[in-house]
Amino acid sequence: MLARLRNPWPDSRAERTLGAVSCLVGVIVVAMIAFVAVHAWPTFQHNGLSWLSSGESPESSFEKMQTAGVDPPASAYRLRAWPLLYGTLIVTGAAVVLAFGLSLFSSIFIVELAPERLRKLTIPVIRLLASVPSVVYGLIGLLVLVPFVGNHLITASEKDSVAATMQLTGASVVVAIVILTIMIAPIMIALMCEALAAVPGSWREGAIALGLNPLRAVMAVTVRAARPAIVAAVVLATARAVGEAIMISMVSGSRAARPNFDHGLLVFLYTPVRTFASAIVDFREGLSAPALGSSLYAMALLLLIGGLVLSVCGYLIKLPMRKYQARG
Amino acid sequence: MSTLTPHELDQQPDFQTGRGRRSSPMSWRWRDRVALAFAWTAGIGLCLIAGAIVVYFVVKGVQYLRPSLLFSRPLVSTSESGTGGFLDPLLGTAILTAIGIVLAVPLAVTSAVWIAEYGRPRWLARAIESCIEIVAGTPDVVIALFGLAVFQLGFMGPFSFKAAGGGVYGRSFIAAGAMMSLIALPAIFAATRDGLQAVPEHMREAAFALGKTRITTIRRVLLPSVRSNVATGVTLGISRIIGDTAIVVFLLGASLRIESQGSVPGVGLLRGTGSTLTTYVFDNSPAGEGNAPQKAYAAAVVLLAFVLGLNLLVEYIGRHQERATGLSVATGAV
Numbered sequence: 001m002l003a004r005l006r007n008p009w010p011d012s013r014a015e016r017t018l019g020a021v022s023c024l025v026g027v028i029v030v031a032m033i034a035f036v037a038v039h040a041w042p043t044f045q046h047n048g049l050s051w052l053s054s055g056e057s058p059e060s061s062f063e064k065m066q067t068a069g070v071d072p073p074a075s076a077y078r079l080r081a082w083p084l085l086y087g088t089l090i091v092t093g094a095a096v097v098l099a100f101g102l103s104l105f106s107s108i109f110i111v112e113l114a115p116e117r118l119r120k121l122t123i124p125v126i127r128l129l130a131s132v133p134s135v136v137y138g139l140i141g142l143l144v145l146v147p148f149v150g151n152h153l154i155t156a157s158e159k160d161s162v163a164a165t166m167q168l169t170g171a172s173v174v175v176a177i178v179i180l181t182i183m184i185a186p187i188m189i190a191l192m193c194e195a196l197a198a199v200p201g202s203w204r205e206g207a208i209a210l211g212l213n214p215l216r217a218v219m220a221v222t223v224r225a226a227r228p229a230i231v232a233a234v235v236l237a238t239a240r241a242v243g244e245a246i247m248i249s250m251v252s253g254s255r256a257a258r259p260n261f262d263h264g265l266l267v268f269l270y271t272p273v274r275t276f277a278s279a280i281v282d283f284r285e286g287l288s289a290p291a292l293g294s295s296l297y298a299m300a301l302l303l304l305i306g307g308l309v310l311s312v313c314g315y316l317i318k319l320p321m322r323k324y325q326a327r328g
Numbered sequence: 329m330s331t332l333t334p335h336e337l338d339q340q341p342d343f344q345t346g347r348g349r350r351s352s353p354m355s356w357r358w359r360d361r362v363a364l365a366f367a368w369t370a371g372i373g374l375c376l377i378a379g380a381i382v383v384y385f386v387v388k389g390v391q392y393l394r395p396s397l398l399f400s401r402p403l404v405s406t407s408e409s410g411t412g413g414f415l416d417p418l419l420g421t422a423i424l425t426a427i428g429i430v431l432a433v434p435l436a437v438t439s440a441v442w443i444a445e446y447g448r449p450r451w452l453a454r455a456i457e458s459c460i461e462i463v464a465g466t467p468d469v470v471i472a473l474f475g476l477a478v479f480q481l482g483f484m485g486p487f488s489f490k491a492a493g494g495g496v497y498g499r500s501f502i503a504a505g506a507m508m509s510l511i512a513l514p515a516i517f518a519a520t521r522d523g524l525q526a527v528p529e530h531m532r533e534a535a536f537a538l539g540k541t542r543i544t545t546i547r548r549v550l551l552p553s554v555r556s557n558v559a560t561g562v563t564l565g566i567s568r569i570i571g572d573t574a575i576v577v578f579l580l581g582a583s584l585r586i587e588s589q590g591s592v593p594g595v596g597l598l599r600g601t602g603s604t605l606t607t608y609v610f611d612n613s614p615a616g617e618g619n620a621p622q623k624a625y626a627a628a629v630v631l632l633a634f635v636l637g638l639n640l641l642v643e644y645i646g647r648h649q650e651r652a653t654g655l656s657v658a659t660g661a662v
Contacts, residue, residue: 014543015446022439022456028510029459035477036470102370105363109371113364122371124643125378131564131635132381133571135606136628139613140381143621182377189374215353215360215367236465243467246573250615280469284578287476297477300470307465 036304039297042290046077051298055080058256058274062283065292072291079295081276083256085302088275091173091248092241095180099241100234102181103188104223110189111196112218123193130186138250141179146170146251154270161263166271171253174269179251180244184237191236195229196222228318235314239307245277254282276303382632389629392622398630402584402608411620414627416586417608420501421570423597424580424604427505428569429562432512437558440520441546464514472578475507479579488599497581500589501598504579511572512565516558523557524550556649560642567638570631573606584608584618605631 009017044051061079068076110122150170159168199222207217223230253272256279261268274282276299286292353364400413439456447453479488480498487502527550535545581587581601588596603611605627610616612624 009543011541011543014541014546015442015448018438018442018446019452021435022442023452024435025439025456025463025513026459029462031478032466032471032474035474039473039477102374105367105370106374109367113367114371118371118375122375124639125375127642128636128639129374129378129381131567131571131639133573133606133631133635135571135573135609135613136385136631138615139609139624139628140384142613142615143625144384185374213353213356213360215356215364219363239465239467243469245467245469246577246610250610250613277467277469280473281574281577287578297473300473303467303470307467308462311461311465 033301033304036297036301039294040301041294043077043079043294043298046074047079051079051081052085053080054082058083058279062286062292062295065295066283066286066289068289068291070288070290072289076291077294081295081299084274084276084279084299087173087252087256087273088242088277091176091180091252091273091275092238094177095184095241096234096238098177098181099185099188099237103185103192103233103237104230106185107189107192107196108215108218108223110193112214112222126186126189126193129182130190132183134183134244134247135250137179137183138247141175141247141251142171145175145178146172149175149270158263158267158270161267162271166255168267168270169253169272170270171251171272172270173252173273176248176252176273177269179247180241183244183247184241187240188233188237191233192226192230195226195233198229199225227321231314231318231321235310239310242306242310243277243303245275245281248275249278249281252278254278276300385625385629385632388625391625393626393629397623397626402603411612411618411623414584414605414608414623414630416584417603417605417627418630420576420580420586420602421604421606423501423602424505424508424576425566425569427501427598428508428512429565431506431509432516432565433558433562435509436513436516436561437520437551440517440524441551444521444524445542445546445550460514460517463510466510468511468572468574469578471507471510472575475503475575475579479503479506486599499579499581499601501580501600501602504575505598507575507579508569508572511568511575512562515564515568516561519557519561519564520554523554527553556645556652560645563638563642563645567635570604570634570638571606573610576604576607577610580604580607584611605634 056078058079058081064078065072065076110119110126114122147170149172150168154168154170162168203221203225204214204217207221208214212220252274254274255272256274260271280296280299283292283296287296353361356364397413398418399415401415402417403412439460443453443457476498478498479500479502488498488500531549531553532545535549536542540548580603583601584603584607586597586602587600589599589601608627609624609631612618612620612627614621618624
């Protein structure tokens with residue numbers, strides 16, 4: 001047996017074996033979607049698509065689910081998850097938009113403007129920032145930024161204005177957005193830098209020869225040619241941001257607030273928030289309660305589907321950009 | 329305006345300082361000047377943020393990190409000084425990394441070889457590649473919930489920690505390690521595939537001309553020449569495994585100490601529960617049950633030191649490879 005394995009394999013058998021092993025990845029992905037969907041089914045069965053609508057506060061629903069025990073009545077499955085979806089969209093959206101601006105200009109700086117010595121320093125720094133674990137970012141947020149926002153930025157009158165419904169401690173939308181931005185920007189920058197550096201220098205040179213100033217030339221030629229890779233970077237960073245659970249759960253105050261601008265934008269930014277991913281972490285102890293477990297699996301399913309939709313969207317956006325694409 | 333080559337342009341001090349014969353930023357339109365200023369601010373600001381994080385943790389490390397913490401086990405205590413060290417979380421991180429990498433490397437390298445060297449039927453190869461992209465884009469909480477669903481199945485009992493009553497928790501080093509391999513898989517796959525695609529075609533042709541079959545070529549020529557790519561991928565994978573919290577929180581249980589299951593030494597450990605550095609930080613932060621921020625800082629410093637070390641390792645492998653073969657290793661995968 002061993003001797004047969006040691007001898008060189010015939011090529012056809014090797015091809016089939018390697019192919020079969022590779023297919024395992026496909027099996028895992030299908031199993032992942034299937035398992036999560038099966039566990040998520042009961043909550044959609046009881047709520048239908050109004051699961052996603054607004055209505056009663058999810059906080060009270062979660063409490064009911066936890067107290068409902070191992071054999072919950074149908075009413076315990078009731079959940080209106082709009083505030084969670086809203087929290088996810090607003091935190092992720094704001095962070096992605098901020099990080100995009102920051103990353104695009106930093107990458108231009110690193111690739112085109114920075115002096116050689118600074119560039120050699122920046123690239124490893126960016127890689128390091130990209131690989132810092134999320135729990136470390138969460139720790140910084142919780143022990144540095146949250147107290148700072150709570151003690152210095154939120155005024156007493158702002159605290160009083162919402163004191164009836166919630167406490168503003170500093171664990172808030174704004175801290176979550178800031179830290180998430182710092183977390184995903186390095187991912188974008190690493191990919192964007194690679195893309196910008198791959199555009200032939202002669203293209204930009206041509207634009208400069210035509211009379212553009214160097215910065216315009218970079219914006220008009222280099223960035224334009226690198227657009228497909230920039231879209232890919234944004235898609236990847238968005239996927240990371242949507243799925244970020246531990247950090248958001250640590251710094252966001254963990255409370256599903258209804259979208260509420262009654263007291264102005266600032267007070268809204270100081271309110272606690274809860275996203276799909278952070279809700280899963282927050283209620284990890286309640287997974288064994290069927291109603292709550294099913295709701296959490298439904299959120300996981302949404303995150304999975306959201307990720308798929310995101311990559312398909314990225315692909316579709318990239319299609320018309322291929323024309324001026326630079327291949328590295 | 330300017331007929332400089334990009335190389336010369338980079339060398340031009342005029343462009344950076346704003347002095348000189350052509351294209352001084354002072355003569356640009358204000359919108360361009362604002363954009364230029366913003367690019368500088370963004371770039372330097374980011375370096376400052378990174379520097380601030382590093383300095384902050386170095387200070388905290390000097391304040392709170394004691395060598396004894398690394399060698400003592402966590403204890404339950406009401407006072408912060410009595411909670412012991414993080415020997416168990418360190419071991420937990422090591423065990424999980426080992427399991428994750430051992431499971432991920434064969435799968436990732438095999439798929440990369442198959443896709444880069446065979447890749448027929450074409451649609452299947454593309455499907456597998458997309459599947460790996462899906463795994464790369466799946467949040468770790470979702471992978472953790474998937475793992476919980478799989479390992480809570482009755483027949484998975486032998487791989488999992490069991491309650492006294494016989495209920496399957498779905499939590500163990502095996503469960504967490506298996507899911508960790510999914511976290512490391514995309515990085516190893518991408519590095520290996522890119523390495524294989526960068527191997528010049530004439531190396532394969534030379535092997536074929538010597539009468540080697542495809543699989544022998546792969547084993548004797550291609551795999552040895554992409555060794556450092558695989559090493560880079562593995563290093564990136566390790567740094568992702570070390571940094572992951574959600575999977576450990578869901579699949580390894582909440583106890584900080586390693587608890588074995590059953591009496592067989594090695595197997596019992598793998599079936600048991602424990603913690604890693606990341607969950608130690610999480611539990612000891614104000615968000616967790618322990619609430620011992622000084623211990624959390626100390627563990628976070630150790631964690632960052634590991635990540636920094638792995639980053640340097642990636643850089644070193646890349647340089648080494650470039651010097652040896654002239655091929656550069658793609659280290660962009662994050």
